[in-house]
Amino acid sequence: MTDILIAGAGPVGLTLALALHRRGIDARVLEKREGLSTASRASTFHPPTLEALDELGVFAALRPGGVQVDRILWRRVDTGADATLDLGILGGETRFPFRWHREQHWLTPALLAALPAGTVRFGAGVATIEQGDGVTVTCEDGSTHRARYLIGCDGSSGAVRGLAGIAAETSDYAHRVLRLLTPLDLRDHVPGLDGLGYLYDADASCSLLRMPKVWRLIFRIPPEMSDEAAMAGDHARARIARVLPHLRDLPISGRDVYGVRKAMAVAYRAGRVLLAGDAAHLTNTRGGMNMNAGVHDAMTLAATLRRVLDDGDDQLLDAWAAARLATVREALLPRTDARVAGGDEVARMAALSPEQARNWAREASMLDIAKAGMP
Numbered sequence: 143m144t145d146i147l148i149a150g151a152g153p154v155g156l157t158l159a160l161a162l163h164r165r166g167i168d169a170r171v172l173e174k175r176e177g178l179s180t181a182s183r184a185s186t187f188h189p190p191t192l193e194a195l196d197e198l199g200v201f202a203a204l205r206p207g208g209v210q211v212d213r214i215l216w217r218r219v220d221t222g223a224d225a226t227l228d229l230g231i232l233g234g235e236t237r238f239p240f241r242w243h244r245e246q247h248w249l250t251p252a253l254l255a256a257l258p259a260g261t262v263r264f265g266a267g268v269a270t271i272e273q274g275d276g277v278t279v280t281c282e283d284g285s286t287h288r289a290r291y292l293i294g295c296d297g298s299s300g301a302v303r304g305l306a307g308i309a310a311e312t313s314d315y316a317h318r319v320l321r322l323l324t325p326l327d328l329r330d331h332v333p334g335l336d337g338l339g340y341l342y343d344a345d346a347s348c349s350l351l352r353m354p355k356v357w358r359l360i361f362r363i364p365p366e367m368s369d370e371a372a373m374a375g376d377h378a379r380a381r382i383a384r385v386l387p388h389l390r391d392l393p394i395s396g397r398d399v400y401g402v403r404k405a406m407a408v409a410y411r412a413g414r415v416l417l418a419g420d421a422a423h424l425t426n427t428r429g430g431m432n433m434n435a436g437v438h439d440a441m442t443l444a445a446t447l448r449r450v451l452d453d454g455d456d457q458l459l460d461a462w463a464a465a466r467l468a469t470v471r472e473a474l475l476p477r478t479d480a481r482v483a484g485g486d487e488v489a490r491m492a493a494l495s496p497e498q499a500r501n502w503a504r505e506a507s508m509l510d511i512a513k514a515g516m517p
């Protein structure tokens with residue numbers, strides 16, 4: 143019998159597998175796909191996640207070609223007022239006082255390469271679960287596996303949460319997101335911009351994210367607008383013109399639209415089955431936090447499982463599950479909720495005292511919640 147089975151070879155399942163392996167725990171991963179996903183999803187790594195990946199020895203693989211973001215800019219395009227925040231103010235609290243921008247599909251191969259060969263079984267979607275003095279899992283490829291615990295890291299549409307009988311509270315945000323890519327280096331055209339900027343007026347807003355070879359421009363689109371209409375050239379140009387009038391004709395090298403949902407499993411544990419990552423929580427992409435939170439789930443769970451396997455104190459898992467669930471409900475979901483239109487963030491940011499600015503940066507960087515649930 144394996145100690146730990148993990149469903150899902152996304153960033154969370156693979157981080158958990160490596161963190162367990164580093165602690166001398168036998169872990170196997172069952173992945174439904176035939177290979178790793180290459181979809182364009184998370185772009186932002188926050189300081190505690192960088193610490194975790196560095197501890198696991200994989201941050202070095204993400205460094206070449208990634209973007210270090212030291213400063214955040216807020217600007218009102220109607221008045222020209224602006225505010226900036228230097229993440230260096232977190233220097234006393236973390237070895238990585240910055241954000242790192244890199245696509246998540248660079249992380250998963252780095253994690254896979256650091257695991258012993260054969261840890262991940264591809265083409266093995268979890269299909270059934272039976273619990274007793276261990277967990278027996280059967281997969282779509284006909285294989286059967288047994289372990290002391292099964293961790294569902296199989297994403298928001300994975301099977302494990304439902305098979306374990308855990309319900310979820312789910313809701314869609316009314317808006318969707320239009321993402322445009324440009325190869326133009328916006329730092330040459332937007333004064334004060336480093337790697338992250340929020341431009342807005344009384345009722346429109348745009349986020350600018352510097353990625354290794356392109357900038358992402360992110361706009362909210364209303365529910366009644368179709369994806370095609372949102373991506374059409376005239377709409378895209380009008381949205382750019384509203385926040386960057388001098389760049390209305392900037393080159394666009396890619397565009398897509400995605401919906402945003404929030405969801406939370408009502409429990410993180412049912413017997414010998416636990417959940418982590420998107421299987422347990424799903425948030426708006428605002429603030430770039432959900433994958434980071436999943437990595438924190440994985441790191442705290444690996445430390446907890448080491449203690450459980452050493453001491454046999456199974457109740458530590460209840461404490462871990464309660465702490466992570468409370469973090470999602472009280473911090474992660476509220477922080478990533480959609481910005482309220484009309485709020486003046488420049489004025490709010492400019493009015494912060496140095497201590498308030500440090501607190502803001504700590505929360506935006508997830509330093510205050512990453513270790514919740516650590517035994």
Ligand SMILES: Cc1cc2nc3c(=O)[nH]c(=O)nc-3n(C[C@H](O)[C@H](O)[C@H](O)COP(=O)(O)OP(=O)(O)OC[C@H]3O[C@@H](n4cnc5c(N)ncnc54)[C@H](O)[C@@H]3O)c2cc1C
Nearest residue numbers: 150152154174184185186268297419420430431432433434
């Ligand atoms: C456009 C976009 C931008 C984002 N930006 C950010 C960001 O900047 N920062 C951030 O922190 N987060 C961001 N996110 C969220 C982030 O992408 C997810 O939180 C992250 O992928 C979750 O990782 P995961 O491993 O939990 O799940 P997933 O990445 O969904 O991986 C789950 C894995 O489980 C597999 N699987 C499914 N069913 C089964 C089964 N039955 N058995 C076995 N395996 C199964 C899947 O094939 C998949 O490989 C963004 C998301 C989107 C869509």
